[in-house]
Every structure is written in structure tokens, then in C-alpha cells.
Amino acid sequence: xxxxxxxxAGKKKKYLKAALYVGDLDPDVTEDMLYKKFRPAGPLRFxxxxxxxxxxxxxGYGYVNFRFPADAEWALNTMNFDLINGKPFRLMxxxxxxxxxxxxxxxxxIKNLDKSIDNRALFYLFSAFxxxxxCKVVCxxxxxxxxxxxxxxxxxAANRAIWHMNGVRLNNRQVxxxxxxxxxxxxxxxxxxxxxxxxxxxxxxxxxxxxxxxLKELFCEYGPTESVKVIRDASGKSKGFGFVRYETxxxxxxxxLDLHGKSIDGKxxxxxxxxxxxxxxxxxxxxFERLRLKEKSRPPGVPIYIKNLDETINxxxLKEEFSSFxxxxxxxVMMEVGQGKGFGVVCFSSFEEASKAVDxxxxxxxxxxxxxxxxxxxxRRC
Numbered sequence: 001x002x003x004x005x006x007x008x009a010g011k012k013k014k015y016l017k018a019a020l021y022v023g024d025l026d027p028d029v030t031e032d033m034l035y036k037k038f039r040p041a042g043p044l045r046f047x048x049x050x051x052x053x054x055x056x057x058x059x060g061y062g063y064v065n066f067r068f069p070a071d072a073e074w075a076l077n078t079m080n081f082d083l084i085n086g087k088p089f090r091l092m093x094x095x096x097x098x099x100x101x102x103x104x105x106x107x108x109x110i111k112n113l114d115k116s117i118d119n120r121a122l123f124y125l126f127s128a129f130x131x132x133x134x135c136k137v138v139c140x141x142x143x144x145x146x147x148x149x150x151x152x153x154x155x156x157a158a159n160r161a162i163w164h165m166n167g168v169r170l171n172n173r174q175v176x177x178x179x180x181x182x183x184x185x186x187x188x189x190x191x192x193x194x195x196x197x198x199x200x201x202x203x204x205x206x207x208x209x210x211x212x213x214x215l216k217e218l219f220c221e222y223g224p225t226e227s228v229k230v231i232r233d234a235s236g237k238s239k240g241f242g243f244v245r246y247e248t249x250x251x252x253x254x255x256x257l258d259l260h261g262k263s264i265d266g267k268x269x270x271x272x273x274x275x276x277x278x279x280x281x282x283x284x285x286x287x288f289e290r291l292r293l294k295e296k297s298r299p300p301g302v303p304i305y306i307k308n309l310d311e312t313i314n315x316x317x318l319k320e321e322f323s324s325f326x327x328x329x330x331x332x333v334m335m336e337v338g339q340g341k342g343f344g345v346v347c348f349s350s351f352e353e354a355s356k357a358v359d360x361x362x363x364x365x366x367x368x369x370x371x372x373x374x375x376x377x378x379x380r381r382c
Contacts, residue, residue, distance in 0.1 A: 018045075018066040019094035020076060023136075024119070025049070026085040027058050037084050038064045042071025063094055081120040090119055092134045106133070106152040107180035108161055113137065114171035115144040126150045129164065130157020149180060183282050199226075199252045200274035204241035205336065206230070207265045211238075219244045222258065223251020243274055268338055301329045301347035302354040303376035309333060309342050310367025321366055322346045326353025345376070 022034065034047035049062040066072040072093075080091040110122070117125075123135045130152045137148040152158045158179070166177040206215065216228040223246050230242040246252040252273070260271040275283070306318070313321075319331035326348045333344040348354040354375055362373040 017093075018069045018072045020064045020066070020072055021061065021090075021092045021094045022064055023061045023090040023092070024087065025058070025060050025062060025089055026087040027060065029058070029062075029085050031062070033084060034062060034064055037082075038066075038075055038079070041066070041075040041079065043067040065094075080123065088118075088120065090134075090136065092132075095133070104180050104182060106155050106158045108150050108152070108158050109147065109176075109178055109180045110150065110165075111147040111176045112173055113144060113146050113148060113175060114173045115146065116171055117144065117148075122148055122150065125170070126161055126165070129161040130154060151180075183278060183285065186278055186282075188282075195273065197249050198273045199246045199249055201244045201246065201252050201255055202241070202270075202272055202274040203244060203259075204270045205267050205339070206238070206240055206242060206269065207267055208238050208240075209265070210242075212242075215242055215244065218264070219255055219259070222246070222255040223248055225251075270336075301349055302351050303345050303347045304354050304358055305343065305345055305374050305376055306361075307343045307372040307374075308369045309340055309344055309371070310369050311340055311342075312367050313340060313344075315344075318344050318346060322357050322361065325357040325360070326350065 020038075029049065031047045031049050034049070035044060038044060038047070043066065045065040045067055047062065047064050050059045051057060052059060064072075064075070066075070076091050076093070081088045083089075113122075117137065119135060119137050122137055123132060126132060126135065131154075133151045133153050135148070135150045138145045150158075150161065152161065162177050162179065165175065167174060168177075169175075201219070203215065203219075210218075210230060212228050212230055215230055216225060219225060219228065226245045226247055228242070228244050231239045233239055244252075244255065246255070256271050256273065259269055262269050262271075304322075309318070313333055315331055315333055318333055319328055322328060322331065327350075328346060328348060330345070330347040332346075334341040346357070348357065358373050358375050361371055363370050365371075
């Protein structure tokens with residue numbers, strides 16, 4: 001519970017315009033500290049620090065709800081970037097309807113910022129072009145990362161900022177100011193551009209005995225290479241993938257077309273254009289979203305995880321091996337380029353069935369390998 005009066009459920013909409021978002025808070029800041037900081041600005045209804053629902057750790061932001069909108073506006077105009085617990089905080093109007101934020105309208109991106117430019121300086125630099133909903137310099141433990149976001153309440157204000165500030169020198173550094181693009185949009189632009197010019201090829205599912213020289217022998221027939229590298233862990237063992245950079249796009253494209261799906265020493269190669277970081281992140285987001293949607297459609301159950309599966313084990317065989325222990329809602333072997341990755345999951349309808357399967361199957365040899373079986377956490381959907 002926050003300090004001050006609780007927010008009556010029936011009057012929530014009446015006070016939305018008197019609520020402020022408070023960001024960049026020190027982890028030790030409490031509701032009471034927020035209340036004491038903002039009470040001089042006017043009567044408060046409540047303050048709240050947002051916390052992780054599981055660990056209850058503070059998330060670094062919270063809300064202050066005033067009785068009167070005029071007091072909230074005064075606080076926004078006069079207290080933004082003040083210190084609390086020795087750290088400056090950011091203020092903006094609370095936006096319960098996040099459709100504007102998610103639409104990206106009025107949002108701009110700034111890069112190549114000098115490290116001395118903080119949230120306060122950025123806010124005052126760009127407030128001349130319109131009403132700012134939010135303004136943030138992205139930082140890590142070492143300070144500013146050199147880029148930021150400013151969200152205006154209108155597209156016109158954002159366009160004015162881009163027109164006047166793009167290419168301007170701030171603290172002797174020329175900054176780029178442009179329209180904010182969602183990661184998927186930027187990834188699509190990179191993908192379209194790179195498909196016609198790429199020279200770097202990604203190779204995975206290679207054998208442990210394949211070193212740089214052997215990989216080069218396999219790929220050099222398609223054209224001159226600039227570099228060939230098998231990626232290894234700290235102990236020097238191959239991670240099963242590598243990169244080949246050609247001098248020309250044509251050679252890289254020829255290698256992809258000819259070697260993708262080819263079997264080398266019993267392993268089916270994956271060969272493709274090496275993706276840029278932004279593409280990989282966008283793909284991970286899409287994959288996560290697909291998994292999230294798939295999770296909703298799965299029946300409930302208790303999962304067990306099986307490692308060290310024989311290459312001959314598929315979904316049906318996995319289900320057959322474990323079916324004697326109870327009702328199975330799902331049995332899945334994880335696959336990659338048509339081959340099992342050596343691990344899978346089986347979901348039982350009850351904790352007792354799953355426990356029995358773990359007790360009896362852990363260490364049992366199936367095919368040619370002893371299984372490693374562990375119990376997962378019961379969940380609503382499996």
C-alpha cells in the first residue's frame with residue numbers, strides 16, 4: 001500500500017489527469033519517501049512503488065497521484081529531475097492507455113550523444129519543439145550509452161525536432177535525430193539491404209573434429225575467403241558453429257545455395273547469411289511471442305525434462321517410452337535442421353506421475369545412451 005489515502009475504485013477515472021509517473025528511482029526509495037517528497041506540491045491521494053510480483057523487488061519506477069491536476073502539473077514543471085535518495089528522477093504524466101506509446105507516433109531517436117548530456121539536459125534541449133511525454137537517455141553502469149528517446153505528444157512536434165536538430169553539433173559531436181523505428185521495422189530494413197550484398201556466412205551443426213582449416217577447405221571452392229572461424233568455448237572445444245567471410249557476395253550466395261542441408265560426417269549442415277544483431281533480436285522477440293501464444297493453447301500439466309537422448313528418438317518414441325507412467329499431454333523432442341538436439345520434454349497430468357517417471361527413467365539406457373531426467377515446475381499449461 002502507498003502512503004496517503006487509498007484510491008477509491010469508483011473514482012479512478014476522475015483522477016487520472018492528476019497522476020504522475022516517477023522513473024529512474026533508486027532501489028531503496030519507498031512509498032513514504034515519495035509521499036514526503038511530493039507532499040509540498042499539494043494534497044496527495046496515494047503514492048506507489050512498482051515491484052516485481054514474485055520477488056517483490058522494486059522495479060525502479062512508481063506513481064504519485066495528486067488530488068488536483070493543477071498540483072500535479074506544478075510538480076511536473078518544477079520538480080522534474082530533482083534528487084531523491086541522491087539520484088535524479090524523471091517525471092511524466094501517467095498514461096494508463098498505452099496505445100499512444102505503442103504506436104510510436106511522436107517518438108524520436110537520438111544517437112551519438114556526448115556522455116555529459118543527461119535526461120535533464122536532453123529534456124530542455126528538445127522541449128522547445130513541443131510538449132514532451134517522456135524523455136530518456138539510455139544508460140548502463142558506466143553512464144550514458146550515447147543514445148536516447150524523446151516522445152512528443154504529436155507528430156508535428158517530433159517532425160520539428162528532427163528538422164531542427166538532426167546533424168546539429170552538441171558538445172562538439174554531430175548528433176543524429178530521426179523517427180523512432182520499432183526493432184522489427186529496423187530488422188526488416190537491414191534484412192532487405194543485406195540479402196543483396198552479404199558476404200558473411202553462418203555455419204552450424206558442424207562436427208567436433210572440424211577446425212578452421214577443415215572448414216576453409218569445405219568453403220573455399222566457392223570463392224576467395226577473407227576469414228574462416230570455428231567458435232570455441234573457454235576450454236577450446238568447438239561450439240558446433242562458425243563463420244566464413246567471403247570477398248564477394250556472389251561466392252557467399254553460392255556457398256549457401258550449395259551447402260545448406262548437406263550432410264558432412266553424418267551431420268546436416270545449416271548454412272545461411274550471417275544475421276546482424278538487430279535481426280537476431282527481432283527473431284528472438286518473434287519466437288518468444290510465438291511460444292507465448294502456443295503456451296496459452298497447451299493443456300495443463302507437470303513437465304519433466306530429458307537430456308542425452310539418442311539421435312533415433314523422435315516424439316512418438318519419446319511418448320512411448322514414458323507412457324507407462326501416466327497420462328501424457330505432450331511429448332516433444334527438440335529438433336534442429338532435421339535432427340534431434342538431444343533433449344526433450346514430456347508433460348504428465350499429475351505431479352505423482354511425473355515424479356514416478358523421473359525416479360524410474362533417470363539413468364536408464366534408451367537407444368544407446370543413459371537418460372538424464374529431471375522434474376520441472378508444475379504450471380497451468382504444459
